[in-house]
Amino acid sequence: MLQSFKLCNLVLSRSFSGYVSRMRYLTRLKEDDEACREALKSGNFLLYHKLSPLLRKTSSSIYKLASLKTSDLEQILEKVGKDKLFVNESFLLGCTDMGEPQFSLEVGDIDRSALEQECRGMFVDLRKAFFMLPGPESPLAAKGQALLRWHQTNCFCSATGQPTVRNQSGSLRVCHSSGITYYPKMAPVVIVLVSDGSRCLLARQAMFPPGMYSALSGFCDMGESVEEALRREVAEEVGLEVENLQYSGSQHWPFPQSSFMLACHATVNPDKTQVNIDKAELEDARWFTYEEISEALQKPPSDPRRDPPVFWVPPSYAIANQLIQEWANQQQLSRKLHGIK
Ligand SMILES: NC(=O)c1ccc[n+]([C@@H]2O[C@H](COP(=O)([O-])OP(=O)(O)OC[C@H]3O[C@@H](n4cnc5c(N)ncnc54)[C@H](O)[C@@H]3O)[C@@H](O)[C@H]2O)c1
Numbered sequence: 133m134l135q136s137f138k139l140c141n142l143v144l145s146r147s148f149s150g151y152v153s154r155m156r157y158l159t160r161l162k163e164d165d166e167a168c169r170e171a172l173k174s175g176n177f178l179l180y181h182k183l184s185p186l187l188r189k190t191s192s193s194i195y196k197l198a199s200l201k202t203s204d205l206e207q208i209l210e211k212v213g214k215d216k217l218f219v220n221e222s223f224l225l226g227c228t229d230m231g232e233p234q235f236s237l238e239v240g241d242i243d244r245s246a247l248e249q250e251c252r253g254m255f256v257d258l259r260k261a262f263f264m265l266p267g268p269e270s271p272l273a274a275k276g277q278a279l280l281r282w283h284q285t286n287c288f289c290s291a292t293g294q295p296t297v298r299n300q301s302g303s304l305r306v307c308h309s310s311g312i313t314y315y316p317k318m319a320p321v322v323i324v325l326v327s328d329g330s331r332c333l334l335a336r337q338a339m340f341p342p343g344m345y346s347a348l349s350g351f352c353d354m355g356e357s358v359e360e361a362l363r364r365e366v367a368e369e370v371g372l373e374v375e376n377l378q379y380s381g382s383q384h385w386p387f388p389q390s391s392f393m394l395a396c397h398a399t400v401n402p403d404k405t406q407v408n409i410d411k412a413e414l415e416d417a418r419w420f421t422y423e424e425i426s427e428a429l430q431k432p433p434s435d436p437r438r439d440p441p442v443f444w445v446p447p448s449y450a451i452a453n454q455l456i457q458e459w460a461n462q463q464q465l466s467r468k469l470h471g472i473k
């Protein structure tokens with residue numbers, strides 16, 4: 133069985149591009165428990181302590197996700213008094229560009245400082261880790277946490293109350309009593325940057341850090357399209373009617389519990405820009421000029437413990453930042469065309 137699996141992978145990697153063979157390999161690992169157990173023997177593991185990922189400082193003093201090989205992880209587990217079979221509790225995350233499988237493992241029931249010492253790293257709250265990690269590592273850290281959280285909160289069938297059982301990869305859980313299969317879920321959220329042609333509309337919730345304003349956002353209701361959700365959210369939160377919706381991109385967002393952010397641009401009639409804020413949702417919503425936005429994009433987020441609350445926008449790992457950046461680029465281009473400095 134294993135031999136034929138390896139042969140099959142070899143044939144795949146010769147006949148397809150690297151990307152296609154990696155995706156086919158992952159599909160196989162998701163569906164085939166034995167193949168996944170085998171992959172655990174040569175995996176890369178991200179560790180989480182009560183959902184905080186393990187980071188390590190590199191020789192060039194930047195922080196990266198600590199990725200442990202199977203043999204290293206087994207040795208560490210034995211040193212902290214845990215059976216090395218604990219590795220099998222990991223969940224499949226993906227694979228590296230070299231085709232090595234990646235897993236996440238929750239180690240919250242092991243002594244944190246002993247683990248940090250053995251791993252030469254530290255467990256960091258995910259929100260803080262986002263500020264410390266290089267750009268491409270944040271989505272992986274978020275995915276690892278989201279998958280662990282989903283399994284921790286879906287141990288029982290909502291129809292029967294009976295325990296659900298995971299497959300080896302962690303791509304699903306089954307209730308053997310009802311036969312229901314549960315798959316990891318994300319809640320769709322629309323996020324929209326509204327423009328009146330020369331200004332953009334940003335808002336803040338009372339829970340945001342002082343001074344931070346972001347694009348309008350909201351969870352999609354059951355049965356809604358992205359376009360419907362977006363028009364409704366803007367109407368509800370600031371009392372405006374948007375038009376010209378344009379898709380920009382998407383992002384998995386681990387807070388509060390795995391959202392799927394769908395980001396768009398939209399415009400309003402420049403004669404109808406009076407905002408009427410829903411104070412239950414938002415503390416403030418304001419129109420910002422190109423000058424205010426480009427200044428905010430150039431400065432790092434302020435530290436609320438040190439700085440007075442000045443206006444700033446979400447950092448680059450948040451899709452709100454992408455929307456704001458795109459709007460600023462578009463404004464810059466149109467100002468150039470019209471000879472405005
Ligand atoms: N990545 C980014 O750039 C970015 C930017 C803005 C918001 N966000 C995320 O988008 C999420 C939603 O934005 P919002 O707060 O403006 O939404 P919102 O305007 O829909 O208001 C949130 C309220 O909606 C209700 N709600 C409905 N469905 C929900 C669900 N599935 N899960 C939780 N609450 C639900 C709750 O009462 C909640 O208090 C936020 O939690 C935030 O983490 C991400």
Ligand SMILES: [Mg+2]
Nearest residue numbers: 348349350413
């Ligand atoms: Mg909202």
